[in-house]
Amino acid sequence: MPPFLSAVYFLSCILNYGGDYMPKTFRGGVHLEYHKELTSSRPLQEVEASDVVIIPLKMHVGEQCKPLVKKGDRVLVGQKIGDTDAYVGAPVHSSVSGTVQKIDTALLPSGLRGPAIFIENDGLYEVDPSIRPKGLIEDLTPRQITDIIREAGIVGLGGACFPTHVKLCVPEGKHVEYLLVNAAECEPYLTCDHRTMLERTEDLFYGIKAAAKACGADHVIICVEDNKPDAIEIMQNYCDGQCQVVVLETKYPQGGERQLIKAVLNREVPSGTLPYEVGVVVINVGTAVAIAEAIKTGMPLIKRAVTVTGTIVKNPGNFIVRIGTTMDKLRDVVDGTTEPPSRIIYGGPMMGNTIHELDEPVVKGTSGVVVLSRDESPLIGEPDPCISCARCVDHCPAYLMPNILERMVAENKLDKAKKLGLQDCIECGTCSYVCPSKRHLVQWFRVGKMELAAQRRREEDKAKAKETGKAVSTGGGM
Amino acid sequence: MATSELLTVASSPHIRDKTSVEKIMFSVALALTPAALVGVYVFGWHALWVLLTSIGAAIAAEVIWQKLRGQRLRVYDGSALVTGLLLGMNLPPTAPLWMAALGSVFAIIIGKQVYGGLGANPFNPALVGRVFLTASFPALMTKWAFPAGYVDAFGQATPLASSVEVPMSKLFLGTIPGCIGEVSAIALLIGGLYLLIKRYIDYSIVGGILGTVVVLSLIMGVDPLFHLLSGGLLLGAFFMATDYVTSPVTPRGRWIFGIGIGLLVMLIRQFSSMPEGVSFSILLMNAAVPLINRATRPRIYGR
CATH class of the missing domain: 3.40.50.11540 (NADH-ubiquinone oxidoreductase 51kDa subunit)
Structure with missing residues (x-):
């Protein structure tokens, strides 16, 4: 940074924060x-789980769990109901006591369908007897x-x-x-x-x-x-x-x-x-x-703090929610909204995912439920052309050039995009947020990253096929 | 949260900044207004007609082109308005109306649309229009009008081309001969500062240009204030070099771009036969933008 800029930055820091401290x-x-x-x-407040809780078998980065229970089994609070042998992965537990209704695919907050264990909540919250304190640190x-x-x-x-x-x-x-x-x-x-x-x-x-x-x-x-x-x-x-x-x-x-x-x-x-x-x-x-x-206490991760909020939410607050609780339950907890919501987001408005239906469950990564009206999150049709205003470049916290990256991905020049840092993108969405042309920058980067991952898988398959001498389908991709 | 309502499903981020291309373009037009009004005040009603003609022709050219090509009508984004207004402000107050119209049409069609429209043009369209007119009608483009009482004191030339010293106060207020929009330093500064404060334009380009001109003036032993305030320097530095489409996107690139323009301006003013060189300097640096962008790519986090 040129000394002139440093001086300006220093001054602006002092002006902004009264010189108390420099954050x-x-x-x-x-x-x-x-x-x-x-x-x-609004203090954290325990809420009842929904009548049926949906526990996805994959709520983490890594390998998906295999179910340890079957339809009709009675499960208890904190009981392990799914696990994996893989090192990168994490088991899942029942957040309520009740009966396993079915193991079926469910629409998940990630926007994808995945297998999940549906448990009918008996409302007793009977704790698994194996749950015991683990001793002192x-x-x-x-x-x-x-x-x-x-x-x-x-x-x-x-x-x-x-x-x-x-x-x-x-x-x-x-x-x-x-x-x-x-x-x-x-x-x-x-x-x-x-x-x-x-x-x-x-x-x-x-x-x-x-x-x-x-x-x-x-x-x-x-x-x-x-x-x-x-x-x-x-x-x-x-x-x-x-x-x-x-x-x-x-x-x-x-x-x-x-x-x-x-x-x-x-x-x-x-x-x-x-x-x-x-x-x-x-x-x-x-x-x-x-x-x-x-x-x-020995209690596994079966509930988490969730902020349910939005300017149109009647009674927003912070809640301790059992994993697998569905959105319709949370809607009742906050007394609904003053006008029909346009988007219900699991997570924050910058990186969260919108849900399709109110029966999608809160998962381990759901840090909040943000409800936005149409005015707060307008639909964006066809974006305007890039005018090279440089806002995305100036604001990118990974120091990328989103304007050029977008073009590379859109033109399917993935090797070049990789060189320009496609995989260094943290998908924070700042570029899309600041873009005056409302371009879908980070969305393109997700597409590009998925395509790179698909390419990698295809190459791995090819290598495997060569090793075993068997032909493996190389089709697919995005 | 009525279940009967359909929910929107979309990729994050779900909120967007309120800036838009239109907002930026109309703010630029607003920021240009004080300087344009001073031009009209100093040179009279014909100047107003020149401005309105160039704006009207630019908008008409844009609409007709987009209609003929079957494109989505984008004229509401305000970029044609800014191009027309800038071109008008770059014309002498005596310019015939047909010339203003011709320049605007050229700026929009050849300067912008043939490259693919907004965002795709390598050169500032208004400057393309101006340079086209300068090359085609050199006599008409240098036929100046004179504010009352000016000729007797200082002769029939713009301050840069003149051998007589013009008082600084006249340069500041704009009671000098010159293009409609370039004469009043104070009005240009008001508009430019407004854009800087709103963060619609970048200080490094403006700073690069003005700083280089001051430094080079001192080195060459000429009055820096005179060079800052005369000719189209302020108009060019605040409103034309800062055009997003035709300036670099990297922070370092913008400094290089600004310094390059300042350097070229002083070289042209001091060593060439032309008295004024802002337009050519900006256009030359426009041509270097892809190169500058490539050479000044930011270092990626963690590399």
Whole structure:
């Protein structure tokens, strides 16, 4: 950065924040309308599960689970009902007690259909007797902690759903200097992490301690955006010698793992690798609380904090929702909306997925349900041509050139797109958000990435076919 | 959340910024208005007719082209309005109306539509129109009108071509001969600052141009303020070099682009037979934009 710019930046920081402190941040990104005031003062509230809960067999990155129960079986709260042998994967558990109605495909929030276990809720919430406290952190070895986490089916609750035990098991030869606790909550509308910090502080720190021990981290840094002053204060009061709070500028996508590491430690995770390459592991606030629960009570991940909100929602709030609870139940909990909704989003408005029907279940990665009206999320027809305004380039937090990437993907020049960083795109959606021509930039990048993955699979199949001497169909693709 | 209502299913992000191409174009037109109004005030009603003719012809050319080609009518995006207005402001106040119309049609058709319309043109369409007129009708393009009392004091040339020193206050307010839209520095600055504050234009291009002109003026031993305020420099720096389509998209590229224009302007003004070189400098740098974009690609995160 030229010195002139540095001076201007420095000045603007002081002007913006009265010189109290200089919140850390990354280059790029965008300031949004947050609407967090709708729910930020609404305490977490337990809600009943729906009459039928739908537990998908895949709510994580990695291998899909195989069902461990069959139609007609009686299951209990916390009982493992699906598991996989694969290392990258996580078991699924029943969130209610009741009878297995069927194992069938269901429409999932990802927009895809997948197998799921439908359980008729008997309303008794009878807990599986095998659920017992796992002992004190001091007595557990790192290996034991990660085993508990795996068995509890814990995945990254920020939305990415990467299995947490894989994240915490750092490969031989790598050392974790910092465990970053991601409390940025940079998606607009969502406040469940904020409420969790205020209301479940003790469990949060318990979970952080366990995670730090599991991955062998030297230091813990809790990273909070400066729009949550009350949470920052509580975190600072709880922190002891090993742990520290870092205040971040409120800017999207500050909660992106790579952006967080850049802002807090000024380190960049090399392209195509994971954060432990630079000595960092990042976990989300909700994940830490789930870890605490799994150790303290032995209860696996069967419920999570969910913000149900929107300006048209009559009674928005933060809720503890059992996994598998369907949207129609949540609609009743918030008393519906003042006008017909246009989009119901699982997750935040920047990266979440819209659901098709109200019978889609809340899954492990559902950090919120955001209901938007037609005015708030207008339909975009044919976009205008790109006018090279450079907004996407200036705002891209991965420092890509989305305008050129879009053209490359659209023209199916995938090799060139790869060179220009297609796979370094974090799909935060900032480029599409800022585009005055309303182009579907990030949507193209998803298409391009899927096509690259399909290409890779085809090549693998070909290699396998060569090895075995058998002909394997190479058709398909997108 | 009535179940009877159909839900929209779409790829994220589900919210979009409120800026749009139209909003940007109309803001640029609004920002140009003060300078255009001063032009009309200084040079009289004929200047207004020149502006209206060039705007009308630009819009008409766009509509007719899109109709003939069976394209979606995009004239509402305001880009033809901006091109027409900019071209009009780049004409001398004595320009015959047919010439204004011809320039606009050329700017829209040859400057923009033949490349594929909005977003596809390599050169600033208004400047293409102006340079076309300068090459075709050199006499008409340099026939200046004079604000009252000007000729007696300073002779019949624009300040840059003149040998007599023109007071700075006249340059600021615009009571000098020149193109309709380029004479009033103060009005151009108001419009330019408005666009900068709204972040519709980028400070690095403007800063690159103006900074280079100041530095080179000092090196060459000429008055930097005079060079900043005279000729079409402010009009070009704030409103034409910053045209999105024809300027680089990378942060470093925009600095290089601006500095390149400033350099060319001073070289042309000091060493060529032309008194004024903003249009040619911008067009030359327009041609270098793909090269600049390629050479200044940002380093990707983690690479």
